[in-house]
Amino acid sequence: AAKTGGRNRVVDYTSTLNASTAERLELRRSLAGALAAGQFFLLFQPRVRASDGAVASAEVLLRWQHPVKGRIPPDRFIPIAEEAGLIGEIGLWVLREAMQQVSHWRMQANPPLTRLSVNLSPLQLAHRDFLPEVEALAAEFPQARGAIELEITEGAFFRDIEGCVHKLGRLRAMGFDIALDDFGVGYSAMSYLSTLPLDTLKIDKSFVQAFGRQPTAYAIASAIVALATALDKRVVAEGVETEAQAAMLRQLGVDELQGYLYSEPVPVAALTQPPDGAREPASVDS
Numbered sequence: 001a002a003k004t005g006g007r008n009r010v011v012d013y014t015s016t017l018n019a020s021t022a023e024r025l026e027l028r029r030s031l032a033g034a035l036a037a038g039q040f041f042l043l044f045q046p047r048v049r050a051s052d053g054a055v056a057s058a059e060v061l062l063r064w065q066h067p068v069k070g071r072i073p074p075d076r077f078i079p080i081a082e083e084a085g086l087i088g089e090i091g092l093w094v095l096r097e098a099m100q101q102v103s104h105w106r107m108q109a110n111p112p113l114t115r116l117s118v119n120l121s122p123l124q125l126a127h128r129d130f131l132p133e134v135e136a137l138a139a140e141f142p143q144a145r146g147a148i149e150l151e152i153t154e155g156a157f158f159r160d161i162e163g164c165v166h167k168l169g170r171l172r173a174m175g176f177d178i179a180l181d182d183f184g185v186g187y188s189a190m191s192y193l194s195t196l197p198l199d200t201l202k203i204d205k206s207f208v209q210a211f212g213r214q215p216t217a218y219a220i221a222s223a224i225v226a227l228a229t230a231l232d233k234r235v236v237a238e239g240v241e242t243e244a245q246a247a248m249l250r251q252l253g254v255d256e257l258q259g260y261l262y263s264e265p266v267p268v269a270a271l272t273q274p275p276d277g278a279r280e281p282a283s284v285d286s
């Protein structure tokens with residue numbers, strides 16, 4: 001395409017633009033009926049404790065199985081759902097599924113997991129129906145209390161930081177933990193981080209994956225851990241793919257690690273139960 005003449009290039013460029021706009025419109029149309037049609041499902045990516053590798057929690061990741069186009073990644077359909085005003089409904093479904101799942105696990109003798117993290121869109125959080133809807137879910141699933149962490153991004157604070165801080169405080173009072181996702185790539189000023197009601201900072205995977213290639217990446221990760229420690233917050237690193245990255249993160253004092261090194265996002269059935277009595281100390285008598 002680079003070799004074509006000026007006129008042709010313009011034509012190509014325009015048709016590409018049109019194609020992607022048409023594609024977006026089409027996705028937007030099919031997205032409207034996707035929830036009712038049962039086209040969404042959830043995958044779970046374990047998060048392990050840095051100290052001993054024990055599975056501490058898992059992140060819930062939404063998937064859309066389009067009947068014709070196949071699997072569409074969330075980075076493509078979430079922005080469209082936000083634009084189309086569908087993110088509230090979809091996001092609430094995700095949270096409800098997660099709370100139901102964790103409640104179910106908490107009633108089992110040897111559950112594979114007892115905690116989950118759920119991603120929230122800034123638009124979802126900003127909507128006035130969000131808190132009452134979550135309150136209703138919390139009442140419906142009392143067993144899930146203390147088991148769910150909500151992951152927000154710095155974009156949530158962009159327009160209305162005070163409103164956001166108030167909502168996060170209410171969510172914490174309902175028993176939810178709050179994590180700041182993709183930390184380090186947004187617009188956060190370090191100075192206001194201390195005033196936000198947060199439990200966890202998630203170091204963005206771009207830093208982890210640049211370890212060994214960009215000296216600044218390790219320096220930034222190190223600064224994030226120092227900040228989190230000073231503010232008494234848990235630190236999680238995402239996108240951990242190699243043992244070398246894991247070793248560096250452990251060295252830095254990161255609490256939990258998440259990434260393909262441990263597991264890809266998997267269906268619920270693939271989350272293996274710990275063996276019977278795994279949490280009990282070994283005993284010769286029994």
Ligand code: C2E
Nearest residue numbers: 061062073074075078094119120121239240241259260265
């Ligand atoms: P995120 O919340 O930062 O999630 C982490 C993403 O990194 C996931 O992509 C995960 O599959 C991917 N990942 C995990 N380990 C590795 C690794 O070792 N290497 C690499 N290269 N990637 C890894 P995924 O599932 O495609 O989700 C992308 C984004 O879509 C999420 O980023 C989140 O922002 C959004 N998302 C996913 N599910 C939901 C949801 O239920 N609601 C909302 N609002 N957003 C969601």
Ligand code: MG
Nearest residue numbers: 059119151181
């Ligand atoms: Mg996340």
Ligand code: MG
Nearest residue numbers: 181182202238
């Ligand atoms: Mg992230």
Ligand code: MG
Nearest residue numbers: 181182204205
């Ligand atoms: Mg991300």
